[in-house]
Amino acid sequence: MNEQDLRQLLTVSVEDVRPSHPAVAGWERARRTRRTRRSVGAAALAVALIGGGTVAAMRPPADSPPDHSVAPTVVPSHAGPVVRAPAELTFPRDPLSRLGDPATVPLSARPVQRALALFQPIDFEEYRADGPVRVLGDDGVVRSLDVVTPAPTRDEGGNQAPALKSGVLSPDGRSAAFAQTNELIMVDLTTATVRRIPLQGYLELVVWANDRVLVGGDDRTYAVDRVSGAASELDVSLWDLVTPDPAAGREAALVEVSGMRDNLILRSRTAREGTIRSEQKVTGAALPVPYQVNEFYGRGWLHGERLARSAWITSSEIDGAEGVAVLDARTGAVAHVLDLGRDRWKGCCEVLGWDNRGAVLLRLQPGGLVRWHPETGEVTGVVRDLTGMVALAG
Numbered sequence: 001m002n003e004q005d006l007r008q009l010l011t012v013s014v015e016d017v018r019p020s021h022p023a024v025a026g027w028e029r030a031r032r033t034r035r036t037r038r039s040v041g042a043a044a045l046a047v048a049l050i051g052g053g054t055v056a057a058m059r060p061p062a063d064s065p066p067d068h069s070v071a072p073t074v075v076p077s078h079a080g081p082v083v084r085a086p087a088e089l090t091f092p093r094d095p096l097s098r099l100g101d102p103a104t105v106p107l108s109a110r111p112v113q114r115a116l117a118l119f120q121p122i123d124f125e126e127y128r129a130d131g132p133v134r135v136l137g138d139d140g141v142v143r144s145l146d147v148v149t150p151a152p153t154r155d156e157g158g159n160q161a162p163a164l165k166s167g168v169l170s171p172d173g174r175s176a177a178f179a180q181t182n183e184l185i186m187v188d189l190t191t192a193t194v195r196r197i198p199l200q201g202y203l204e205l206v207v208w209a210n211d212r213v214l215v216g217g218d219d220r221t222y223a224v225d226r227v228s229g230a231a232s233e234l235d236v237s238l239w240d241l242v243t244p245d246p247a248a249g250r251e252a253a254l255v256e257v258s259g260m261r262d263n264l265i266l267r268s269r270t271a272r273e274g275t276i277r278s279e280q281k282v283t284g285a286a287l288p289v290p291y292q293v294n295e296f297y298g299r300g301w302l303h304g305e306r307l308a309r310s311a312w313i314t315s316s317e318i319d320g321a322e323g324v325a326v327l328d329a330r331t332g333a334v335a336h337v338l339d340l341g342r343d344r345w346k347g348c349c350e351v352l353g354w355d356n357r358g359a360v361l362l363r364l365q366p367g368g369l370v371r372w373h374p375e376t377g378e379v380t381g382v383v384r385d386l387t388g389m390v391a392l393a394g
Contacts, residue, residue: 080377081286084339089370089381096136096369100386103134103144108192112137114173114393115189118145120164121388128152129162130388135189138173148194150178150185153204155218161204164389166299166352168206171246171394175226177213179203184215184224197229205238207299208394209271210250214238235274240267242300242307242329243353246394253277255302255329257309260295266307266332282332290314293325293334298350301360305329308360308374310351318342322349324362326374336374340364353392361392 091097099119116138121130129152133145150163163178170176178185181202186195199215199222207214213224216238223234240256254269264282269275284292292314300309306326313323322340327333338360340349348365355361359373361382369382369390 080288081335082288082291082337082339083372083374083377083379085341085370085379089379091381091384094371094382095138095140096382096392098140098142099134099136099369099383099390101142103132103142105141105143106146107135107143107189108146110141110143111192112139112143112173112189114138115169115176116173116393118164118169118176118391119386119388120162122162124387127161129164133164145176145187147192148178148185148187151180153179153202153217154181155202155204162389164391165205166350166389166391167208167243169391169393170208170226173393176391177206177208177215179206179215179217184213184222186213186226186229195229197224197231199224199231207238207241207243208246209244209254210246210248210252212250214241236269242302242309245302245304247304248302255300255307257282257296257300257307261292264293264296264332266327266329280332282327282334284334287334287337290316291337291339293323293337294320296325297347299352301351301353302329303354303358306335306358306374308351308354310347310349310362313337313339315339315341322347324349324351324360324372326360338372338374338379352390353394363390 095116099117112135114137115135117136118133119136120133123130132149135143135145137143152160153163154160163180168176168178174188174190176187176189183199184197184203186197201220202217203215204217211226213226214234215222215224221234221236221238222231224231236254236256240258242255242257244252244254251271254271254274256267256269257264259265265279266282267279268277270277282293294312294314296309296311298310300307305328307329308324308326311323311325313321315321321342322344324338325334326336328335345365350363352361352363355371358375359371361369361371364370367385367387369386370379371382372379
């Protein structure tokens, strides 16, 4: 058996253990299943070692001071609708580069003016927290979240997941919200104070939506006023909901993306009641053949009229490659795709949001954070060896 035959066999093995409808069943629940996670991780690692397709990267200097300007350092080789991730990444100085550093002070002793990100180390073998939540302030100091210890979230079946997920940090970086069973924990990071808002149900996900925090699980979603704490139920699913643009205003429509392949649907709902306003299919006419989006996973994020979300795609190499898609949130047309290839973990590369220059920030498992500029095709590294959960401010 030659190398090509072995690669094909391993690829088929990975496809065989993939859930048939992971996004429909809940992208977070698929990650909680330890047996599936280990099987896919082992097969993907074997393919990576044979193909030599792992991304090489260079660690940024440990003593780099925080730098809030991020300058492009690589000229993209092409500016078409599809860009392939480079085999090697450069790491320009970045304010997020300290994200993996150990905490040096508790939050209670030194609250932030604004947090850039939250990070929590994770034991991925057990899929549980492996240390306290860390808070990276805009002053470059890493703090430990000592005023509260959120419990793992759980669903009705008893499956658990770390409480820190993408989306828990408010866009202004001043607050954090943690879904818990029968309650929502709100933390003011500027005063190191905690509020607990009683709710009902197995709550797992949080989305900040202007003056409200949306929190929910499998069977219900609450809209909680971030000032008063008043809560009401909302007819939307947080598994499909896209995080609104914080600049869009309190009456901006809620957007959902769901479905698979030819039945991918972009849905718009009213902000307050969740009533459906419009639906249209997600289309990829601008993409070169054979590229197409098969299915989305992870949290989607709006930036103006653009929507970014991680996806499994059909590429020029394989049906089921990892990728990120940017589409027009008004029409559903896919405008840009970042092709991350085949030699990665299943669901490796969750989008974490946009920066203020219109770049998409995303994870590269097993450990890494990168920045992709869809308009230019530039892909650069932010931080490496970041084994854990990350939430970024808007």
